[in-house]
Amino acid sequence: MLAIHQALTVFFVAFIVTYLMVPVSKKIAVAIGAIDYPSNRRLNTDPVPRCGGIALYVGLVAGCLTVIIAERFFGWELVDLYVLQDINFILLFIGITLMFAVGLVDDIIQMSALPKLIGQIVAATVVALAGITIGTVRSMVDGDYVDLAWIDFPLTVLYLVVFVNITNLIDGLDGLATGIITIVAISLLYLVLKRGSATLALACIALIAVCLAFLRFNFFPASVFMGDSGSLLLGLMVGIISITGVVRTQSFVVMLVPLVIAGIPLLDTVSAIIRRSRGHKPVGQADMGHIHHRLLRAGLGQRRAVAVLWICSAALALVGCMLGSFSGPVRWAIFFGLAVVIFFIIWKFGLFKPVLRHYYDNKGKHGPRTPRHKQ
Numbered sequence: 001m002l003a004i005h006q007a008l009t010v011f012f013v014a015f016i017v018t019y020l021m022v023p024v025s026k027k028i029a030v031a032i033g034a035i036d037y038p039s040n041r042r043l044n045t046d047p048v049p050r051c052g053g054i055a056l057y058v059g060l061v062a063g064c065l066t067v068i069i070a071e072r073f074f075g076w077e078l079v080d081l082y083v084l085q086d087i088n089f090i091l092l093f094i095g096i097t098l099m100f101a102v103g104l105v106d107d108i109i110q111m112s113a114l115p116k117l118i119g120q121i122v123a124a125t126v127v128a129l130a131g132i133t134i135g136t137v138r139s140m141v142d143g144d145y146v147d148l149a150w151i152d153f154p155l156t157v158l159y160l161v162v163f164v165n166i167t168n169l170i171d172g173l174d175g176l177a178t179g180i181i182t183i184v185a186i187s188l189l190y191l192v193l194k195r196g197s198a199t200l201a202l203a204c205i206a207l208i209a210v211c212l213a214f215l216r217f218n219f220f221p222a223s224v225f226m227g228d229s230g231s232l233l234l235g236l237m238v239g240i241i242s243i244t245g246v247v248r249t250q251s252f253v254v255m256l257v258p259l260v261i262a263g264i265p266l267l268d269t270v271s272a273i274i275r276r277s278r279g280h281k282p283v284g285q286a287d288m289g290h291i292h293h294r295l296l297r298a299g300l301g302q303r304r305a306v307a308v309l310w311i312c313s314a315a316l317a318l319v320g321c322m323l324g325s326f327s328g329p330v331r332w333a334i335f336f337g338l339a340v341v342i343f344f345i346i347w348k349f350g351l352f353k354p355v356l357r358h359y360y361d362n363k364g365k366h367g368p369r370t371p372r373h374k375q
Contacts, residue, residue, distance in 0.1 A: 018059030053229025
């Protein structure tokens with residue numbers, strides 16, 4: 001399995017390299033003009049560099065190189081069972097780097113939605129070509145393995161692009177996305193250790209390390225933003241680990257576990273799509289209707305709003321880990337409890353207010369429901 005010294009070595013290498021690279025990434029951002037200036041759509045009151053993804057990328061590469069060097073020269077033996085068979089790691093690295101590059105270009109020139117989406121799809125396709133695919137799932141009826149056949153490849157690409165974009169959309173408050181990805185990575189670490197993959201466990205540890213190192217500079221008041229170079233990179237890493245360590249060869253129910261763990265950003269993304277579609281706006285157009293914006297309008301400061309969303313994410317992560325650990329009636333009971341919690345979050349934060357406006361506008365009132373004037 002995974003030795004303590006292996007985990008600590010990868011953690012500290014990734015953490016220290018990321019920590020040291022953050023000031024460098026800030027200087028690069030200033031040099032190329034990748035700065036977020038205050039505006040009516042942004043919450044920062046001072047100009048903030050937005051290329052922190054450079055530090056995250058270099059930290060992750062350092063963690064991976066540590067594993068490769070230690071295996072070759074220091075006798076590390078990593079047990080992975082069958083979850084990493086037939087993966088082309090060079091092509092995988094190219095795909096990850098390409099996704100980071102798409103985000104970095106967007107940080108510099110502010111790409112429009114369609115070219116950015118095409119870049120994401122191309123990068124996710126390269127990752128899938130490297131062997132990161134769902135492959136087979138276990139039937140809920142008889143427990144036999146079902147080959148996804150022709151749908152496997154497009155489903156994998158879609159899965160990866162979804163994770164990339166939910167991470168991108170939740171990155172709206174100082175430290176929010178970084179903290180949520182840390183929580184998700186901790187949950188995935190538990191699940192991949194259960195499946196016996198030491199390499200994926202080290203990947204989770206490296207992901208946790210770079211996020212914690214970056215959080216030192218990214219928590220309110222942030223001195224650097226991760227930008228799309230960071231959010232796209234982290235979202236892709238979560239997608240890759242969840243496919244290889246959790247989804248692949250598992251039952252349909254367990255396939256949902258990573259989505260449950262990433263429940264807060266996923267709900268926020270779905271509500272954003274509905275909100276913008278109802279308002280006849282492009283899905284990729286930014287607005288001030290995200291869940292963190294609603295918390296701020298409710299009177300919470302940035303620190304408290306981030307803390308609330310971290311706690312909600314941790315609770316959903318716990319439920320996700322439980323779904324991956326139990327079966328039978330217990331699992332369905334957990335599903336029922338999850339449905340209740342999700343309904344409460346949707347209702348309390350008004351995530352689907354554009355669809356149910358007449359209900360939200362009349363909460364606590366008596367008599368006929370009358371919609372309030374449009375906002």
